[in-house]
Amino acid sequence: MSITTSLPGFRDFYPRELAARSHIFAAWREAARRFGFEEYDGPPLEPLELYTDKSGDEIVRQLYNFEDKGGRAVTLRPEMTPTLARMAGARAGELRKPIRWFSIPQLYRYERTQRGRLREHFQWNVDVVGEEGVAADAEILAVALQSFQLLGLSAQDVVARVSDRRLLEALLLHAGVPADRLMAAYAAIDKLSREEERVIRDRLAKEAGLGAAAIDQIFRIFAHPDFESLTAAYRDVPGVAEELARLGEYFGILGALGFGAWVTFDPRIVRGLAYYTGIVFEVFDRKGELRAVCGGGRYDQLLEQVSGVSLPALGFGMGDVVLRELLADRELLPSGEPAGDYYLVAVGEPERRVVREMATRLRRAGWSAIYSLRAAGVKAQFKDANARGVRRVVVVGPDEVASGQVAVRDMASGAEERVRIESLGEATATAQRR
RNA sequence: GUGGGCGUAGCUCAGGUGGUUAGAGCGCCAGGUUGUGGCCCUGGAGGUCGCCGGUUCGAUCCCGGUCGCUCACCCCA
Incomplete structure (x- = not known):
């Protein structure tokens, strides 16, 4: 039963x-x-x-x-x-x-x-x-x-x-x-x-x-x-x-x-x-x-x-x-959106390892960071990030790994900013943390 | 404990007076190819019609019971 x-x-x-x-x-x-x-x-x-x-x-x-x-x-x-x-x-x-x-x-x-x-x-x-x-x-x-x-x-x-x-x-x-x-x-x-x-x-x-x-x-x-x-x-x-x-x-x-x-x-x-x-x-x-x-x-x-x-x-x-x-x-209750900080998108299989390392760095700095637990297309990962209400998406592909810089996209505004991988999560750490 | 209303997909609900494959919107899943979401389009999964029994050739639809939800009463946090 x-x-x-x-x-x-x-x-x-x-x-x-x-x-x-x-x-x-x-x-x-x-x-x-x-x-x-x-x-x-x-x-x-x-x-x-x-x-x-x-x-x-x-x-x-x-x-x-x-x-x-x-x-x-x-x-x-x-x-x-x-x-x-x-x-x-x-x-x-x-x-x-x-x-x-x-x-x-x-x-x-x-x-x-x-x-x-x-x-x-x-x-x-x-x-x-x-x-x-x-x-x-x-x-x-x-x-x-x-x-x-x-x-x-x-x-x-x-x-x-x-x-x-x-x-x-x-x-x-x-x-x-x-x-x-x-x-x-x-x-x-x-x-x-x-x-x-x-x-x-x-x-x-x-x-x-x-x-x-x-x-x-x-x-x-x-x-x-x-x-x-x-x-x-x-x-x-x-x-x-x-x-x-x-x-x-x-x-x-x-x-x-x-x-x-x-x-x-x-x-x-x-x-x-x-x-x-x-x-x-x-x-x-x-x-x-x-x-x-x-x-x-x-x-x-x-x-x-x-x-x-x-x-x-x-x-x-x-x-x-x-x-x-x-x-x-009185419409005074919170909407209940989780509103996580970062969603890390891996473009291909090789980047999934990089994404995990980035997630660990962000998490140790106090941010919430998630990524797809299974391989998926970039589009699907963005949809997932959007559906979960995550504030920022970071795209990690071969180009980013090569240049050491990733694009951080603000999901509300759509604006993207290039950030060095090592400094990810630092610049906005005091300003945007909830 | 007493009385009223209700019980159809995950959610909100349609389903004239019983009749053959039970629908919609939202949500969910998958597509609309090759590295970017929200909109739109297409397709899909998903329902013992709360449960049991009765009436009937046949019941989601009628009747009874039961369980649950809900509103009120009693009373009160």
């Missing part, structure tokens, strides 16, 4: 797709580097218990888990944060705080595929551990936005919607939501931008057990068009003022970092993961055609739950699948 396809929800990366992936990874790593984050990684297979209590039931329901040959309950990692929490917690004593780490793990979920969601994806994770101040929250979102900028996207293309669970909690308590109904209320509010108002009202009444008065109060919160309006209305409410002040400072820092236009306040952002405790955000395409490209926030209790070490932490994940779609829509 021949196998020609991958498992459902898993991707093959042909050179063209891998070029796009590498392009995205390069932007992620560059943004992380500019912000001083160090790269780490962990195992793709983890004990099931790492996720069962910390991430919420829904993630666990869709784990790609199984029993290994040693009878251990294991799972392919669905997210990186618990791994990070374990690693950071284990060496919390020796690591300089705040820890600034990032990773690009491949993550797995067992669920039906749909647009932007597969059973496997790569996710850029950037986290700060050991800093409770709001400056860290701003820094985390800024590095995410920096990556978009590096990929050619602007504040016209994407927007970060930000909220704070502490603020939302204070507002909901003020609206009359009992403390033990907060999670149910969050779940309903999370649907606010997708469902009609009466559906949300219905859920708040049934699932959160709220009365009509409380529900009215809740909708009054979300009726405010922006942060200033909400602040004006609630700044005198006990417990809310300090939350508003913190968010205000947060927006101020992002403005100073040059990302003010990219960020907007949106109290409807809740995020599903159970461990978030503070500022949370999601980044969307402005056209609203795709699901969230990126999401994250503060999770101050998770390290203690996982490792027993109490350290505040925050971070985000940005998946490659939706991002790739967004970049493709």
Whole structure:
């Protein structure tokens, strides 16, 4: 039986797709580097218990888990944060705080595929551990936005919607939501931008057990068009003022970092993961055609739950699948042409040996150099060079060998230049190297 | 887990209401001679019409199942 396809929800990366992936990874790593984050990684297979209590039931329901040959309950990692929490917690004593780490793990979920969601994806994770101040929250979102900028996207293309669970909690308590109904209320509010108002009202009444008065109060919160309006209305409410002040400072820092236009306040952002405790955000395409490209926030209790070490932490994940779609829509993905440096054409059999020697010289100088692996006509070799997108072709025949000079043809312009064989690759070495 | 759409060459797709050798474009390969590509021309290879079963004299076309893809829901990275 021949196998020609991958498992459902898993991707093959042909050179063209891998070029796009590498392009995205390069932007992620560059943004992380500019912000001083160090790269780490962990195992793709983890004990099931790492996720069962910390991430919420829904993630666990869709784990790609199984029993290994040693009878251990294991799972392919669905997210990186618990791994990070374990690693950071284990060496919390020796690591300089705040820890600034990032990773690009491949993550797995067992669920039906749909647009932007597969059973496997790569996710850029950037986290700060050991800093409770709001400056860290701003820094985390800024590095995410920096990556978009590096990929050619602007504040016209994407927007970060930000909220704070502490603020939302204070507002909901003020609206009359009992403390033990907060999670149910969050779940309903999370649907606010997708469902009609009466559906949300219905859920708040049934699932959160709220009365009509409380529900009215809740909708009054979300009726405010922006942060200033909400602040004006609630700044005198006990417990809310300090939350508003913190968010205000947060927006101020992002403005100073040059990302003010990219960020907007949106109290409807809740995020599903159970461990978030503070500022949370999601980044969307402005056209609203795709699901969230990126999401994250503060999770101050998770390290203690996982490792027993109490350290505040925050971070985000940005998946490659939706991002790739967004970049493709905006025509911001590389074409994927290999674009080698040199293709060496041997006119006849005697020159094939010369070509190999030239290739070796070029390769040792750092250039890419290829030639036909079997004897072929000059025309065929040129066609091959052209089809492979090689930048320059060098023709080597009896005349060239005799004179010690070869013709180097620039394939894009068609211009040819005569170069001494010994100095091939030197003249343009600094100028044209990619 | 639930529901909708789709499944014909490597890719994108055509193939009125079932009928004899299933097509196109792109791609691929080979030519258009003797040392120069991209354009053009000619030719060629390549398909159990996803798979299994049913209806029928006969099915790519109808029916059922199955697998896969896809979109949405649930939920969420």
